[in-house]
Structures are given as C-alpha cells and as structure tokens.
Amino acid sequence: MEQGLLIARLFLGVPFIVWGILKLRGGEARIAPLIAAMGLPDATALAYLVGFCELLGGLAVVLGYPVRTAALLLGLWCLVTGYLEHRGNATELLKNVTMAGGYFALVAAGGGALALFGGAPAGVLGWLP
Template sequence: MHDFGLLIARLLLGVPFVIWGFLKLRGGEAKLVPVLAGLGLPDATALAYLVGLCELVGGIGVVLGYPVRTFGVLLGLWCLVTGYAAHRKDLNAMLSHIAMAGGFFALAAAGAGALALFGGDPTGVLADVQ
C-alpha cells in the first residue's frame, strides 16, 4: 500500500509539470514571455523555453520516480521561487505553489517507492547526488 501511495503522489505531482512543460514548448511560452519580461528578466523568450524544458524533464523524472529525491527537491524549490516571483500578488496561486512545494519535499523525503524506475534508487553519478 505504501508503494502504491507513493506512485499516486508522484503522478499527482509530476503529471501537471509534464503537461505545463509540454504546453510551454508547444507555443504556450507566448503567454509566459510578457510575464517574464515584466519581471525585468533578460531574453524572456529563451527563458520561457527553458522553463518549459525544466518543467517537462522534472515532471517526467517525478512520474518515473528516478531520481525522485533530486527532482523533488529541485521542483519544490522551483515552486517556492515561482510562487513568490510570479504569484505573490495572488494569494491563492502563491499558496498553491507552497502546497506543491510541500508535496515535492515530502516526496523527496519519502523516496519513490518500489513502483519506480530502478526501484527509485539511482546508480552511477546520480547515486552520489542523493
């Protein structure tokens, strides 16, 4: 039951990031560019594509559960930074980002469970990261 619960958590946290990343890479960056430019960030178009790529890769890593501890921490920090930087004027959006960050940090602490790629345990270079 524990491993099944971790699989559900990984799907609920990772799939939205896969979708958001895919949409940004398929033309959705046009909505993000004005927001990034409004924050005063340089080269907003390239940064929007980078955001999409990070969300896609991170979401896939969480869904597969490999290496979930690394991606959990990175996406948790991502949610905190984007919640503050882009949504601090919208309390509900900022709180949802904080809640997602909490889910990612809890997943990073719990691990991927047995129902993950390689059992959630990375090998090689990634084994040293965790």
C-alpha cells in the same frame, strides 16, 4: 505504501509534464512577457528553458528517478514562482506552497520500490540522489 508513493508521484509530476509541453508548444508566448518584465535577458529562450525544465522535472518525478533531486528542485520552483508571480493572489500562492509541501514530502520519502531502478540504480547513474 509503494502504491501511495506512485499515486503521489503521478499527482505531483503529471501537471508539470503538461505545463512543460504547453510551454514548448507555443505557450511560451504567455510567459515570455512575464520574464521580460522581470528584466531578464532573452525572455523567449528562458520561457522555453522553463518549459523544458518543467517537462524534465515532471518526468523524473513520475518515473521516480532521480525523484529526490527533481522533487527538491520543483518544490523550490513552486515557492519561487509563487512568490514572484502569485503573491498578490492568496489562492494561487497557497496552491504553490501546497505543491511545494508535497514535493518536500517526496524528498523525504523517496520514490519507493515502484520507481525506475527501484529509485536507486547502480553504476554511473547511482550518483544522483
């Protein structure tokens, strides 16, 4: 079971790490116009923020801590971006819905014993689910 959770965390987290790095290394130029088209202010800064959040969330999932928090946020992110950006393309929308399902399953299962701190650290970090 523990190896399965590690493999699931890798499959779910690594793509977000890659996407985050790509956005932070110049890929924001592709997403900034989409953000601007939604009428949001400072699209370039928001594009970098998206890249940072994707990188941080992916790392949290791969490391297994705080996996439940990160998986919940990334699952919701997949649903929101699927609706906002991919609702006209059934294949892309279903890809996002499928990823969200994987993240929500990870929320239920947790990080497992092969996670950073065994998925549940003591002390100050212990307040994060």
